Amino acid sequence: MEQLLRNIFDNNIFVFTVTAILPLIWIVPYALVAIWLERKISAHMQDRLGPMRTGGWHGWSQTIADMLKLLQKEDIVPAAADKILFNLAPYIIFIAAYAAYAAIPFSSAYIGADINVGIFYIIAVTSLAVVGILMGGWASNNKWSLFGAMRAAAQIVSYEIPSVLAVLAVVMIAGTLSLQEINNLQTGWFWNWYVFQKFPFIFVAFIIYFIAALAEVNRVPFDIPEAESELVAGYVTEYSGMKFAMFMFAEFVNMFAVSAIAATLFFGGWNSPFGDFLGGPIWGVFWFLSKGMVLVSIQMWLRWTLPRLRVDQLMYVSWKVLTPFAFACVIAVGLWMML
Amino acid sequence: MTDIFETSIKTSTGKALRREEMVINMGPQHPSTHGVLRLEVVADGEIVIDVIPHIGYLHRCFEKHAENMTGYQQVVPYVDRMDYCAAMNMDFGYVLAVEKLLGIQVPERVEYIRVIMAELQRVASHLIAAGTYGLDIGAFTPFLYMFRERERILDLFEMTCGARLLYNYMWVGGVSHDLPPGFIDKAKDFCQYFKPKIKEYNDLLSYNEIFIKRTANVGVLPGDVAIAYGCSGPVLRGSGVDFDLRRDDPYSVYHKFDWKPEIGKGEMGAVGDCWDRYIVRIREMIQSINIVEQALNQIPEGDVATAIPKRIRPNAGDVYVRTESARGELGFYVISDGTAKPFRIKARSPSFVNLSVIPEISRGGMIADLVAIAGSLDIVLGEVDR
């Protein structure tokens, strides 16, 4: 990819900018579609139709209309808010979500930066979101926002541990932290995917990772930081207009990021499930995105089915259920590899 | 002796806050207070230390309105608007009180129609209660399933009296319209349609692991405390007290049907927790449907308007009549001075009394529990504030 770009125009700034912007070409339409999809999925699950009018066919342009509306809205900053932090928070959250895409391999030919500590980098950079959430919650000068921010911070930090341990189990068999390498190791048929390796330990690790990922992106049943029936909207309570949209956007970007990481680590990333059938870099993008979207849809399905946990039960699940199981997986995989 | 941890900030009851505590206002505009209720919560982090309910945001002084009406019949629409989720039950209680004051015996067909309507209304009201309770806990989907069924009940009401929410259907001495042709078949169809739906709710919500975790052993209201605070209806029965006014202080024709009250048994935790209160409502829906089916089969023919008095002018005196509304004991204390205007009407609304227990059972829980408790009491602010 880099070589291709250098052939067009040999300039570092040009090459890096294009490489950095490429994921946006996916993310922006993805977010528009995913928000529409979430509405449609929830509506059909709930015996409704969802948006039907805007744009004609099944209200396909509802999200675009919403975005235009949000752009025009008055940008309200509460009088008693800490203005700098308040304005900065949405961007930090979005940056943290977007930065993860730098090390996600979209296909065998395209990865933003094929660094040899890819997954480590992703884990590190996504936890920046906590800073943004805390900033937003604190700067809003609203008790409900503060509650939401405190909950979010506690939740994201706690769930990082089981998710990292689950990732560690994969990294141990792969022997590398580079996501492109991990993908290369899973080529061939779908039974080469790591989720089916060392059965059932990696499968359990995948479940743990997925649950922890739900918590990290604040989706039901772990959406207690924004729990609309308890905290109104948590740390986004005081945001309006485009800043609110940024939070929403970051949430959907995050949803896909964790799904993409799960797809890469456990489901062979851009590999075709059927050997060489529809293989190659171009189809690789298709496989990768479909795997990601399936996981995103599962997140939506859970979102509209389950109630929400309480904050202490959430901590219980993390520290007393997921973390020990994740440890057990790591140890079991380690022992298996020694045999 | 002064407490060095006390601050100069005071709650509205005059208690000084300690340093680690803060006051957080839940409401009057809050998604899970079910209306304009304000709960002044003294919290230590997420732990609720004390709750001070502030009500009256929806106060219309129904009682003053009633005194200024030209007659007893004109009060009925106002009564409708008290508990707008169970307007039929409200009407029922009020007209029974006035009829008792007048000494009217209504035709049997009217009694049956009233029971059918009141029980259908109870199902509709419990559907809202259970659905919004799911909403409070975070499950959005069951809410809409329950509203789907409620629509069918409202269709039946619309068919009968033209209104879907506030009916003005039960009049002193009778009902405004007889049952329309085809109503009985349609209502029977509905009963058949509705019964399997309960399993759907149970699968989706009642026996959901997270839902049980959120509600079992939360907001435990022991039976004796419930009685002392005057709680009634599903709240009282959820606490394991076997008391239902339809059986224990019988009115209308409830004694002709085969049914028994549902009580909380503490299946998932302590007796009287939120889950018990919730499941009592779910089971009462089946019970009500059974009563409706029996009533539909037994309903006699007749004229519904024969007992409606031309002018309502009760003798001087007072009466307290209580009925089992969807939320509990609905009492009307009516005083007549012998004129055509009510001298004084006091409504003992069940939500008002049930709500008064909330500080007692939410202390020591978490803010999320407070939401669960408020939802499980199933308050309607129109009735709390009147």
Add this chain to the structure above:
Amino acid sequence: MTHQEISEKIKLQFPQAIIETKFEGVVDPYVKIIPEQIFEVMLFLHVDENLKFDFLMCLSGIDTGKGNLGVVYNLFSMTHRHKINIKVEVPKEKPEVPSITNVFPAANWHEREAFDLIGIIFTGHPDPRRILMPYDWEGHPLRKDYKTPEFYQGMKIPY
């Protein structure tokens, strides 16, 4: 237990308390007692083994329109399933009735409501604030001689 028997029992315990009893010719029989002893009577009704009134169904404040304010207590016993209505009357100039919140916690909000709307002062009430009207409202709307004020906080009231 019938109303007569309950009334006899009260009479036995508090010979001076009962002013008037009415069992015949009315829809709801009642016992009218003097306001000073209401707390003791209620406590007796609550704790006595044969009476055991544990459920306060309703507590209503009344403006009788003849210069008196009244309170009506509707009691029920969950154990024995019998009812009694107790009434008290106090003059409008000094509308003080002892609070029974310590006997029936259910009376707490009812008494606040009666104070708010009728203006009966319940002595010994643990939390004597208004409940339905705004905390700084003046007057008691359910009194028969109540005049709606022109303004509340600068807002015009009659609309």
